[in-house]
Amino acid sequence: MTAREGxxxxxxxxxxxxxxxxxxxxxxxxxxxxxxxxxxxxxxxEVDGEPNVQGCMRQITPGMQVKRQRY
Incomplete structure (x- = not known):
């Protein structure tokens, strides 16, 4: 998926x-x-294997792996 810088x-x-x-x-x-x-x-x-990341508080970076949080 693509996103805008920032x-x-x-x-x-x-x-x-x-x-x-x-x-x-x-x-x-x-x-x-x-x-x-x-x-x-x-x-x-989950971001790059780190669970419980607040998606609204972290900017997208190239190559970032984001997964749906399970519980």
Missing amino acids: DTIAAALLAAGIDHTRETPTSQSPRAPFCMMGSCFECRV
Whole structure:
């Protein structure tokens, strides 16, 4: 996927039409970026093997591997 320079992970995913970044542990309900300023933690993703990264707080870099957060 491509993104604009300076985009956060969350912004790039939303622009690409990705509708959620993780599921809840209890009900597996889909969750998506909400506040876009780091307060709500709904945009957590796995980045280059690191879990629980707030997608709204980290900028996209070339070659970055982003996966949907599982719980």
